[in-house]
Amino acid sequence: MASVTLRNISKRYGDSPEVMRDIQLDIADGEFVVFVGPSGCGKSTLLRMIAGLEDISGGDMYIGDERVNDIPPAKRGIAMVFQSYALYPHMSLYDNMAFGLKLAGKSKPEIDAAVQKAAKILHIDHLLDRKPKALSGGQRQRVAIGRAITREPKVFLFDEPLSNLDAALRVKMRLEFSRLHQDLKTTMIYVTHDQVEAMTLADKIVVLSAGRVEQVGSPQTLYHHPANRFVAGFIGSPKMNFIDGVVVSANAQHVTVQISHGGVQTVCVDGSTLQPGSKVTLGVRPEYLRRDDSQPTVHGRVSTVESLGDFSYLYAESDSASEPLICRMPDGEHAANGSLAGFSIPPHHCHLFREDGLALPRTQAITQAVAPAH
Amino acid sequence: MKRTASRQLQYVLTTALAWSLALLIFFPILWMMLTAFKTESQAYQLSLFFMPTLESFHEVFSRSDYVSFAANSIAISGGVTVLSLLIAIPAAYSMAFFPTNKTQKILLWMMSTKMMPSVGVLLPVYLLWKNIGLLDTVSGLIIIYTLINLPIAVWMTYTYFCEVPKEILEASRIDGASTWQEVCYLLLPMSLPGLASTALLLLILSWNEAFWSINLSSANAAPLTVFIASYSSPEGLFWAKLSAASLLAVAPIMVLGWLTQKQLVRGLTFGAVK
Numbered sequence: 283m284a285s286v287t288l289r290n291i292s293k294r295y296g297d298s299p300e301v302m303r304d305i306q307l308d309i310a311d312g313e314f315v316v317f318v319g320p321s322g323c324g325k326s327t328l329l330r331m332i333a334g335l336e337d338i339s340g341g342d343m344y345i346g347d348e349r350v351n352d353i354p355p356a357k358r359g360i361a362m363v364f365q366s367y368a369l370y371p372h373m374s375l376y377d378n379m380a381f382g383l384k385l386a387g388k389s390k391p392e393i394d395a396a397v398q399k400a401a402k403i404l405h406i407d408h409l410l411d412r413k414p415k416a417l418s419g420g421q422r423q424r425v426a427i428g429r430a431i432t433r434e435p436k437v438f439l440f441d442e443p444l445s446n447l448d449a450a451l452r453v454k455m456r457l458e459f460s461r462l463h464q465d466l467k468t469t470m471i472y473v474t475h476d477q478v479e480a481m482t483l484a485d486k487i488v489v490l491s492a493g494r495v496e497q498v499g500s501p502q503t504l505y506h507h508p509a510n511r512f513v514a515g516f517i518g519s520p521k522m523n524f525i526d527g528v529v530v531s532a533n534a535q536h537v538t539v540q541i542s543h544g545g546v547q548t549v550c551v552d553g554s555t556l557q558p559g560s561k562v563t564l565g566v567r568p569e570y571l572r573r574d575d576s577q578p579t580v581h582g583r584v585s586t587v588e589s590l591g592d593f594s595y596l597y598a599e600s601d602s603a604s605e606p607l608i609c610r611m612p613d614g615e616h617a618a619n620g621s622l623a624g625f626s627i628p629p630h631h632c633h634l635f636r637e638d639g640l641a642l643p644r645t646q647a648i649t650q651a652v653a654p655a656h
Numbered sequence: 657m658k659r660t661a662s663r664q665l666q667y668v669l670t671t672a673l674a675w676s677l678a679l680l681i682f683f684p685i686l687w688m689m690l691t692a693f694k695t696e697s698q699a700y701q702l703s704l705f706f707m708p709t710l711e712s713f714h715e716v717f718s719r720s721d722y723v724s725f726a727a728n729s730i731a732i733s734g735g736v737t738v739l740s741l742l743i744a745i746p747a748a749y750s751m752a753f754f755p756t757n758k759t760q761k762i763l764l765w766m767m768s769t770k771m772m773p774s775v776g777v778l779l780p781v782y783l784l785w786k787n788i789g790l791l792d793t794v795s796g797l798i799i800i801y802t803l804i805n806l807p808i809a810v811w812m813t814y815t816y817f818c819e820v821p822k823e824i825l826e827a828s829r830i831d832g833a834s835t836w837q838e839v840c841y842l843l844l845p846m847s848l849p850g851l852a853s854t855a856l857l858l859l860i861l862s863w864n865e866a867f868w869s870i871n872l873s874s875a876n877a878a879p880l881t882v883f884i885a886s887y888s889s890p891e892g893l894f895w896a897k898l899s900a901a902s903l904l905a906v907a908p909i910m911v912l913g914w915l916t917q918k919q920l921v922r923g924l925t926f927g928a929v930k
Contacts, residue, residue, distance in 0.1 A: 335826050356831065356832035362830050364823045368821065368826065369827075370824060372846055381828070385831060385837060
C-alpha cells in the first residue's frame with residue numbers, strides 16, 4: 283500500500299514538443315483514482331509512466347516515499363492489467379499467475395499459496411490447468427487481474443481493462459472491481475474513456491485533455507462543479523447543453539444573462555469578475571432543462587425524441603446553441619417532431635463559463651440546492 | 657445443372673493445369689533420379705524402360721569420399737543455421753520491439769544486399785579469406801554463408817517477432833523478467849513455429865549453396881555441392897555418375913524438405929495471409 287505523487291511530470295518523444303506537461307497529482311494510499319479523457323489525451327501514457335514502461339522526460343514521481351523515475355517496472359511495487367489482457371499464451375493459467383513469483387525466486391509452497399488465493403478471490407480456481415485460448419474474454423480478464431493480485435503490489439494499474447468486453451459483462455466486472463478495491467484496500471489507478479466507469483468506480487477522477495490535467499476531484503464535484511467547459515461537457519451523459527449569451531449585469535451573488543435569440547436568464551454564480559457586455563456560455567444538464575411554454579427563456583424545434591422506457595430525451599434545434607438542446611422528459615410527456623418547444627432553466631442549476639472556458643464559482647445557494655439530488 | 661457442369665469442367669481443368677505445372681517443375685529431378693540408376697550408355701537414351709543398376713553409385717563411392725563431403729555439408733549448414741539465428745534473434749528483437757525511424761530503412765538495405773551478384777565480391781572475399789587463413793576451412797564457409805543468409809534470417813525473424821503483442825513482453829517486464837528471461841521464456845516459445853521455419857530455410861539454402869563453396873574450398877572443407885561439381889569436369893560429362901552423385905547430394909535435404917513441407921509453407925506465408 284502506498285501513495286503516488288507526481289510533481290511537474292512531463293513527457294516528450296525525441297526532439298518533438300512535450301505531449302504532456304507539468305502534471306501535478308497526489309494519490310492517497312488506498313484511493314481508487316480514475317484517469318479519464320478523450321482518445322489521445324495522454325491518460326494511458328501517464329499510466330505507463332507510473333508503471334515504468336515509458337520514460338519520464340521531466341519532473342519527479344514518487345511511489346510511497348521513494349522516487350521511482352529511474353527504477354525498473356518490476357521494482358516499483360506495481361502490477362498492471364492491460365486492455366488486451368496480455369496473458370502468456372503458451373502457459374497455463376497457473377503458470378501465468380505464478381510467472382512473476384517464480385522470477386522473484388519465491389519457494390514452491392509460497393507460489394502455490396499465492397496463486398490459489400488469487401484464483402479463489404476471482405472464482406477461477408477450477409480453470410488453473412487451462413491455457414488462455416480456452417477461456418472467454420471475461421475469464422481472461424480475471425486471470426490478468428489474478429496475475430496482478432499474486433504480486434501483492436502497492437499500487438494496481440488498470441489500462442482500460444473492460445474495453446474488450448461486451449456491455450453486460452462490463453457492468454458485472456465493474457462491480458467486481460469495486461468489490462476488489464473494498465477487499466484489498468490497495469491504491470488503484472484506472473484508465474478509461476468511459477465516463478460511466480469513471481463516475482461509478484472512482485474515489486477521485488482525474489480529467490485529462492491534450493496532455494494536461496483539466497480537473498481533479500470526486501465524481502460529485504466534477505459533475506456539479508466542473509472547473510471549465512471541457513470538464514462540464516465531458517462528464518455526464520448525454521452531455522451538458524451549452525447556450526450562448528451576453529452578460530447584462532453581474533455581482534458576487536448572481537449574473538443576469540441575455541440569451542442569444544432568447545430571453546433573460548439569472549444564474550446563481552459569483553460574477554464579480556464579469557463585465558456587462560462580455561460573452562459567456564450558459565451550461566445546463568439535460569435533467570435540469572425544463573419544458574416550459576408559458577415563460578420560456580430558450581426555444582427550439584423538436585428534431586428527435588428518444589424513449590428509454592421510464593424517461594425520454596428530447597432533442598431540439600435552437601438558434602441559441604450550436605448543438606441541439608437535450609432535455610430529459612419524464613415518461614408520459616410527449617412532443618411531436620418538428621413542433622416548437624420552449625424551455626426554462628432553474629437559476630441554481632445553471633453553470634456559467636467565461637469566454638476562455640473557465641467556470642464561474644457557483645454560489646452557496648446552488649450547493650444547497652444540489653445536495654438533495656444525491 | 658448447367659452451372660454444376662461448368663464448375664466441374666473448371667475443376668478438372670485447373671487440376672490438370674496444376675498437375676502439369678508440378679510435373680514440369682519436378683521433371684528434371686525425376687530425370688536425374690532415373691539417370692542415376694542407368695549405365696553411362698543408357699544415360700543418353702530417352703527411354704523410360706531400362707534395367708536399373710547401382711553401377712554408377714558404386715563408382716561414385718569408390719572414386720570419392722562421399723561421407724567426408726556429407727559431413728562437411730552437415731557441419732556447414734548446421735553451423736550456419738545456429739550462427740545466423742544467434743545473430744538474427746537479438747537483431748530482430750531490437751528492431752521489432754525498440755524500433756527507431758531508421759529501422760525500416762535498415763531492413764530494406766539488408767535485403768538490398770541480396771540483389772548484388774555474388775561474383776562481384778568474389779575477388780576481394782577470396783583474397784581476404786586467403787590472407788586470414790579461412791580458405792578451404794569449414795569455419796570460413798560458415799562465416800560467408802552466414803553473411804549471405806543473414807538478411808533473410810533477420811527479415812523472417814523480424815516478421816515473426818512483430819506478430820508477438822508488445823503488451824505481453826511489457827507484462828513480463830512488470831513481472832520482473834530481465835531481457836534475457838523475456839526472450840527465453842516468452843518470445844522464443846511464442847515464435848517457435850516461425851523460428852523453426854527460418855531454421856529450415858537456412859538449412860536448405862546453405863546445403864544448396866554452390867557458388868561460394870566451389871570457389872572457397874577444395875579438399876578439406878568441400879561440401880556436397882563441390883562433390884557434384886567434381887563430376888562435371890575434365891574427362892567430359894558422365895551423366896549417369898553425375899546424376900548418381902547429385903542424387904546422393906540432394907537426397908538428405910529433399911527428405912527433410914518433404915517431411916517438413918507443411919511447416920515450411922506455413923512459415924513462409926506467415927504474416928502474408930491473415
